[in-house]
Amino acid sequence: MKQRQNLLIALILVGLLLLFPAPVAQATSLNLDATQALLHIGIDHFQSGEYPKALSAFTQLLQLDPKSATAYSNRCLIHLHLEAYSAAVADCSQALEYNPSDREAYLNRGLAYYHLNQYQAAVI
Numbered sequence: 001m002k003q004r005q006n007l008l009i010a011l012i013l014v015g016l017l018l019l020f021p022a023p024v025a026q027a028t029s030l031n032l033d034a035t036q037a038l039l040h041i042g043i044d045h046f047q048s049g050e051y052p053k054a055l056s057a058f059t060q061l062l063q064l065d066p067k068s069a070t071a072y073s074n075r076c077l078i079h080l081h082l083e084a085y086s087a088a089v090a091d092c093s094q095a096l097e098y099n100p101s102d103r104e105a106y107l108n109r110g111l112a113y114y115h116l117n118q119y120q121a122a123v124i
Contacts, residue, residue: 034064039061041057043074058074086116092108
């Protein structure tokens with residue numbers, strides 16, 4: 001019940017941000033709130049097995065923060081579950097560009113390469 005309330009609040013917040021753009025001075029703070037809301041929404045959908053909804057949340061997050069290594073890494077994991085291995089490689093590579101120490105992104109990219117039968121790339 002609490003999780004659904006948090007999800008509803010986050011969705012309302014994102015909707016309000018889209019309907020009523022903030023002044024420039026407040027935009028950074030509100031974008032941070034919106035990105036955090038979308039991050040939690042995406043994680044909740046992922047944990048519920050609602051992969052297309054989780055994918056959508058992380059894609060929206062990336063529209064607000066195109067350099068979010070966390071969003072790329074999480075979206076990569078969703079692509080793995082959806083068996084979209086080329087997209088997983090692309091997202092993990094992007095996550096690693098912004099955060100080269102993300103071990104999970106290396107692991108997930110390796111798994112994606114493995115499923116693409118690119119074994120050499122999988123171990124690099």
